[in-house]
Amino acid sequence: MSARTRRRLLARGALLSPLVLFLFFFFFVPLFNVMRSAIYDPVIARAFPVLSRSVEGWDRAGPPTPDMQEALIADLRGTTPEVLGDAVRRLNGMSSGFRSLMSKTTRALEAAPDPATRVDLLAVDARWGDPLRWQAIVDNLSPYTDRFLLAAFDLERDSTGAIAAMPPERAANFAYFTRTFVISALVTGLCILIGLPYAMLAASVRGRQRQLLLAAVLIPMWTSILVRASSWFILMQDQGLINGALIGSGLSEAAVPLLFTRTGVVLSMTHMLLPFMVLPVFNVLVAIPGNLMPAAAALGANPLRAFWHVLLPLAARGIVSGSLLVFMTSIGFYILPAILGGPAEQLISSLIAMYSTKAANWPMASALGLILFGITSMLYVVFGRIGTTPARRN
């Protein structure tokens, strides 16, 4: 390698390095952490190091052995409030009442500061006699767990360790996932229905008209999502502009409910994502040679069949990449459904937000995020291939 080539390579590397560093720290590191924390949850192991060494002799069904009781006391005396707090939060999530049990127990231990004093846990609180409480701790002493991934699919391990469905009153994730995909599919379908003819129109005209048509789709993208959500909120109220127009024009007698309905959410999401459909389709359409449609007509195809047999297959690449963009963006939507939707329109990201910002249950949030990421990647691989096949032929 000559000094010159080396210098050029170095210069290229230097130009790329901000992007590489950015991706590393703000994409790969967080991604790795999310994936890891979905299966790696050491908070309980960290809080109960002594206990983890003294559970050997326990039969899981009976009361705790004296060894275990002493080990737990040693652990409670030995950990910081932060470490214990993390563990208690997790335990309380699995079995309600752990928090008051723990604070009662730590208070009792503070009252007897001398480690030599024997403290009877069952005397402090009778709940310590319940093997289920001990199981909750013991079963989660291993930092590696499939509990969160299972829970993301509404599954859990029963007392024998076998995978079983969660009771319906706790099982919500599947409903959220299904709904996320149903709404995203609806939005994608609408975007195709509206975006394809629109892109065809934009591709068929030239100059100013084309610029105007494209600008009409793009301008809304310059507004922040929050502002647009609030505007939609005002538009879609029962006394809002849309209903005012419907009633005023006599099209409807009473206000059509739009706010907090699926219709409203799907409409606003479609509006928001339309550019992601129109632009790729438009790009493919303008690249189609201008004489193919006349050729189809000259060969006897009426406009509908020419569209079906010639234009649509040639636009397919744009439609697939547009659909992929729209669908993958939809499944991550959060703010719009939160503001405009009712509870039946909340998507999976609202659950992720709840687990992270409210419940501080990071592994659960990570597990849901990981599954979303997995599904998105799979879609990308499958449809990305379909989308590029015609291109490879050329």
Place this chain on the structure above:
Amino acid sequence: MSATTSPAGTAPAHPTRPHPIIRCDRLSKSYGTVRVMENLSLDIAPGEFISLLGPSGSGKTTLLMMIAGFEEPTEGAIWLDGRRIDAVAPFRRNMGMVFQNYALFPHMTVAQNIGFPLKMRGTPRREIAGRVARALEMIELGALADRYPPQLSGGQQQRVALARALVFEPRVVLMDEPLGALDKRLREQMQLDIRDLHRRLGLTVIFVTHDQSEALTMSDRIAVFNKGRIEQIGTPDDIYDRPRTRFVAEFIGETNLLTGRISGGQLRLPDETRLALADGNGAGEGDEVVVSVRPERMRVIAPGTMPEPGANRLEGALRDVVYLGDHLRLQIDAAGQALVVKQPRAGLAPQPGARVALTFDAADTRVITS
């Protein structure tokens, strides 16, 4: 103007060609205030190969697109086989069409491309397969049936486009500069192939080109277009040997134009040289005219040699000689005009600057009145 409001279902009778398959009757076309075609009429006989020849913007493609149905005439009517079609949608006109750059469907195989017009006509699948196979055989591309157009060479694509335009056996085939994108050798080969197909299948072909030699090679008749009008229409011989206007004479092949006045049935050049003419072509005594003489009709002879009796003779200076293999192209200044002579080498070795004489028969002159 629509087919339904036209008086009868048949075209008006024509004095010379009783049964045109295509009749264009006083067509005009305007874009806003710009008139691109003016009162154009043209009859095309069944089985005829007619070329629409002219520079770009002369209206030849506009006429083709009107016949195909992609342009609507502002005024006038088009008849196909006695049926008025100028308001009929293109896909109902049932004419084969070969486009510039072929317009093959890139997402269909060669076989699917050729089968497309049959499929659109509801031909049974089995029959499509047979006819596509025969069409592929005709263009000798049977081995490439399952390829996609982008995988073919230009010539192969051209043949596929041709097969696709012919497979449904249309009576009229329209070709819009179909050979423009091919290199010279391939183009010449394809010219012969298309001519051959035309004869074998008894097709009516309307062929748009701006290449005069292509038009001369292939056509039964040539319509020379200029500024939205047909300047002259006739057989290749007619057009080449008897150009009616200066435009035609110059556009078709190379020619020498001698300007002068008619005087006693002869052409008097400004330097008083007199030249015998084949005929005056209607020009009267004293009229200023242009006379066309094709370069290959002139011969350089040794100075002092007398021409054959009745032949015209001019003397001049040889300015340049260009060797074209078996021919020479000589540029000569004579009688105050720059003339070109094309002749076989035949032992001739004139040097630039030499005095030469040239001669041509009166029969090879063509008086152009306009």
Place this chain on the structure above:
Amino acid sequence: MNRMQKKAVTLSTAAALLLGAGVAQAQELTVTSWGGVLQDAQRKFYFEPYTAESGVKVIEDTWSGGFGTIEAMVTAGNPKWDVVQVEADEHALGCADGMFEKIDWAKIGDKEAFIPGTADDCGVGAVVWSVILAYDGNVLKDHEPKGWADFWDVKTFPGKRAMRRNPKNMLEFALMADGVPATEVYEVLAAPGGVDRAFAKLDELKPDLVWYDSGAQMLQLLVSGEVVMVAGFDGRVNNYNKTEGGNLKLVWPGSIYATDFWVVLKGAQHVSEAMDFLAVASRPENMAKLPTMAPFGLPQKAAADMVPDEYKAVLPTAPANLEGAIPVDVEFWLDNNEELTQRFNAWIGQ
């Protein structure tokens, strides 16, 4: 959060700090409250006097609650907020988990001046507020709802109702609507079958329910007429009446009141300034001015007594308003929050 994660968060925090380094040099304190008229009043009566006295600039932020936000900030280290106003259960939770700095009562004053339970080593009582049934008096003119049973009565009062998108308080209201006396609500809720009963009652109303997350949303829903009743925040509702001349009505019996606490996040950069600030914010004469602008109750008796009479009547701490109202049972929610939240989300999502 594991160590890697912590490191990553620390790194990004460091980056954020670097960007804001120029500002961070100056003397300042970041205080986060709940926005709206409450924060406007706090700015006027607490933040500005504090800055005038100490020269320390107050940087404001706003949030809508969520223990996860605090946990993430504290675990990552270098929290960007110093003082935060948190809800009672967040206060108790963070206190148990060691998320807050110990309050320096020597600086602030007498802990005993506060109403019992509103001042401890983890936090200083900020305001007392209620979650309460509210409706627009101009809309429901002829027939006025009297309690949670009416909230559930869609025949007499057709239209949608808005509730906060979390189980806290909402389960209590469901039980009251089902006939449980306010004083026995937590007993029933903690007993076997109590939660099922509450959810069964919520089920009845589900088709007519709309959910809000923030106080601003709650108010917009009510005043725009999208809903006829809300289980909402008294402060926002009263303030709307005062500033916009609204005729929104509150039904005090059956409301649940709670205390918000000022806390100082563990590892905050300006702990000493934070304690000085809390001293200013806890002075009875400053506190007493708050209700003149934002209708919130006060956790200090001396301050409450100093509130001018014309502002007292709408406060949740007014004796008339306390009749039939109950305090939120923080202990119950600490023990059951995760389970009930999960169940609530499952229920709401089905």
